Amino acid sequence: MSEAKEEKIVFQRPKALCDVVTHYCPGCxxxxxxxxxxxxxxDLGIQEITVGIAPVGCSVLAYNYIAxxxxxxxxxxxxxxxxxxxxxxxxxxxxxxQGDGDLAAIGTNELIHAATRGENITTIFINNAIYGMxxxxxxxxxxxxxxxxxxxxxxxxxxxGFPVRVCELVSTLEGSAYIVRRSAYNPSEIRKLxxxxxxxxxxxxxxxxxxxxxxxxxxxxxxxMTPLESLKWLQENMLAYYPLxxxxxxxxxxxxxxxx
Amino acid sequence: xxxxxxxxxxxxxxxxxRAGCEAYFGYPITPQSEVLEYMSARMPELGRAFVQAESExxxxxxxxxxxxxGARVMTTTSSPGFSLMQEGLSYIACSEVPAVAVNxxxxxxxxxxxxxxxxxxxxxxxxxxxxxxxxxxxxPSTVQEAVDLVILAFDLADKYRQPVYIIADGMLGQMxxxxxxxxxxxxxxxxxxxxxxxxKGRPRNIITSLQLDxxxxxxxxxxxxxxxxxxxxxxxxxxxxxxDDADLLVVAYGTAARxxxxxxxxxRRDGLTAGLFRPITxxxxxxxxxxxxAEKAKRLLVVELSAGQMLEDVRLAVMDKRPIHFFGKMGGVxxxxxxxxxxxxxxxxxx
Ligand SMILES: Cc1ncc(C[n+]2csc(CCOP(=O)(O)OP(=O)(O)O)c2C)c(N)n1
Ligand code: SF4
Ligand SMILES: [Mg+2]
Numbered sequence: 001m002s003e004a005k006e007e008k009i010v011f012q013r014p015k016a017l018c019d020v021v022t023h024y025c026p027g028c029x030x031x032x033x034x035x036x037x038x039x040x041x042x043d044l045g046i047q048e049i050t051v052g053i054a055p056v057g058c059s060v061l062a063y064n065y066i067a068x069x070x071x072x073x074x075x076x077x078x079x080x081x082x083x084x085x086x087x088x089x090x091x092x093x094x095x096x097x098q099g100d101g102d103l104a105a106i107g108t109n110e111l112i113h114a115a116t117r118g119e120n121i122t123t124i125f126i127n128n129a130i131y132g133m134x135x136x137x138x139x140x141x142x143x144x145x146x147x148x149x150x151x152x153x154x155x156x157x158x159x160x161g162f163p164v165r166v167c168e169l170v171s172t173l174e175g176s177a178y179i180v181r182r183s184a185y186n187p188s189e190i191r192k193l194x195x196x197x198x199x200x201x202x203x204x205x206x207x208x209x210x211x212x213x214x215x216x217x218x219x220x221x222x223x224x225m226t227p228l229e230s231l232k233w234l235q236e237n238m239l240a241y242y243p244l245x246x247x248x249x250x251x252x253x254x255x256x257x258x259x260x
Numbered sequence: 261x262x263x264x265x266x267x268x269x270x271x272x273x274x275x276x277x278r279a280g281c282e283a284y285f286g287y288p289i290t291p292q293s294e295v296l297e298y299m300s301a302r303m304p305e306l307g308r309a310f311v312q313a314e315s316e317x318x319x320x321x322x323x324x325x326x327x328x329x330g331a332r333v334m335t336t337t338s339s340p341g342f343s344l345m346q347e348g349l350s351y352i353a354c355s356e357v358p359a360v361a362v363n364x365x366x367x368x369x370x371x372x373x374x375x376x377x378x379x380x381x382x383x384x385x386x387x388x389x390x391x392x393x394x395x396x397x398x399x400p401s402t403v404q405e406a407v408d409l410v411i412l413a414f415d416l417a418d419k420y421r422q423p424v425y426i427i428a429d430g431m432l433g434q435m436x437x438x439x440x441x442x443x444x445x446x447x448x449x450x451x452x453x454x455x456x457x458x459x460k461g462r463p464r465n466i467i468t469s470l471q472l473d474x475x476x477x478x479x480x481x482x483x484x485x486x487x488x489x490x491x492x493x494x495x496x497x498x499x500x501x502x503x504d505d506a507d508l509l510v511v512a513y514g515t516a517a518r519x520x521x522x523x524x525x526x527x528r529r530d531g532l533t534a535g536l537f538r539p540i541t542x543x544x545x546x547x548x549x550x551x552x553x554a555e556k557a558k559r560l561l562v563v564e565l566s567a568g569q570m571l572e573d574v575r576l577a578v579m580d581k582r583p584i585h586f587f588g589k590m591g592g593v594x595x596x597x598x599x600x601x602x603x604x605x606x607x608x609x610x611x
Contacts, residue, residue, distance in 0.1 A: 048460040054468075070456070071355075080317070084311075087322075110321070
């Protein structure tokens with residue numbers, strides 16, 4: 001018998017991630033982002049003070065995967081719900097998890113006003129340029145020319161207008177403190193995403209205002225691609241219209257980050 | 261406590277505060293806006309939450325969020341705003357979280373006008389949003405009763421974990437009357453093991469109205485129906501006024517009932533013995549009590565500030581055992597007591 005060697009764990013399931021099989025399609029980045037959020041919750045030690053709000057969209061069941069107190073909002077209303085929670089329980093860390101249809105179409109008003117009020121909440125925004133859950137219709141973020149089940153000839157901007165750039169929009173609002181766009185198409189981007197989500201939660205905990213992390217994401221199923229093709233398409237098409245970067249980092253946030 | 265003279269809307273606001281309302285979310289709309297304005301001053305002063313929301317959609321979902329954390333929470337609005345709140349109220353009912361919503365009704369449909377109306381009765385008492393839910397609806401007819409029923413509304417919302425509505429109208433919201441308010445106490449929350457307050461030292465809580473599996477959603481619905489049955493059994497409230505010897509039983513609630521009371525006194529002077537049956541809970545509707553009261557009378561007259569909505573509940577209670585007449589005014593027109601007396605005489609004269 002060989003001698004027992006002390007082994008170092010280098011990778012394991014975060015405590016804040018439930019040990020269950022998700023309903024997401026193979027290659028969908030929703031699951032990756034869930035894991036990243038769970039890692040941040042573990043790192044910050046906030047599992048017992050965090051409340052998540054799931055949207056209506058493919059991630060409607062996010063509460064089955066991220067192991068904190070959770071609510072499920074009406075389509076688009078998560079930022080209003082988060083406002084109600086946070087105003088009576090400022091000690092909680094409250095985050096919404098929302099898709100592009102949820103956040104930038106039906107829920108635009110709730111988003112804008114939560115941001116402009118400077119609510120101390122965090123939004124994780126999954127931009128996959130499509131309505132995943134309802135079968136691949138046009139989203140507010142669908143690219144010009146992109147084929148969806150409701151733009152069968154490609155998005156014609158004369159008929160359907162132009163895609164919404166959420167970070168650019170929200171960063172103009174005084175109440176927003178930390179507004180950044182990241183992605184998750186490779187490990188290096190995932191690491192950057194994790195750092196951003198961590199900062200966003202810290203901004204909230206320091207009471208510095210509204211924070212939003214957009215994730216340029218994918219939907220292999222409704223894009224009609226293999227997972228790998230979808231990641232390639234994301235990089236070749238989405239990133240040009242939705243450049244990654246920091247759109248708003250208030251001075252107070254910079255000071256906070258310098259201290260950490 | 262001494263009585264103070266208060267406007268209906270302000271009395272509703274202060275009553276909520278006395279009931280321990282920890283959070284208020286609303287959006288301006290006449291004839292309700294004084295509640296919002298009053299709360300904007302009082303709530304922050306007491307260290308409680310107040311947000312003027314971006315819309316009634318925002319307001320009702322802020323209510324939903326606060327309710328999920330176990331806070332006593334209220335919103336107030338008027339008819340068009342109440343329509344916008346229906347989706348959120350349906351979610352609140354399905355999620356079984358307590359919340360209080362006040363509708364200071366105005367003339368409709370559409371933008372209508374800002375005068376008193378009772379035309380949202382169907383919407384308020386029969387659900388209003390999607391799905392099988394049945395909110396408790398309390399109908400005050402004086403400012404004092406509005407105070408008492410707002411306080412009761414919070415208790416019932418807690419007890420049954422369901423939305424409770426106050427059905428008021430522009431007349432009640434705008435009129436001033438002397439009221440007695442309970443003492444101001446710090447808000448106290450009953451034990452709420454289901455609330456989202458952070459999963460410290462307990463398994464985590466999830467509040468969702470989504471149940472993809474039909475038998476599971478059926479179970480939720482059966483539990484809701486069980487709650488509504490308990491509510492029907494325990495919470496019916498009504499007032500009878502001069503019904504003992506009445507040949508004509510008038511049925512009215514809220515502002516209409518006030519006018520009817522004056523009309524009854526006038527009619528009796530003319531030899532028409534009339535009485536009033538006034539539901540205080542319009543949902544659960546006091547069907548049995550109304551049936552018993554109707555049996556003592558010869559005829560019924562329903563008076564509403566609508567085209568005849570509660571009329572359907574009166575018909576359900578009385579069936580064809582007695583002739584049922586109707587007198588209603590729409591579009592924010594409020595009848596004078598004399599108009600009601602005329603309607604009463606006509607009802608008794610008709611074959
Ligand atoms: C009021 C309302 N309208 C429409 C729907 C149907 N619906 C469900 S999910 C969805 C779109 C979700 O798309 P997105 O937010 O982009 O999320 P994804 O599925 O792409 O992650 C829609 C329109 C609904 N549930 N409620
Ligand atoms: S439909 Fe698209 S967004 Fe939804 S789980 Fe599948 S791949 Fe992900
Ligand atoms: Mg989407």
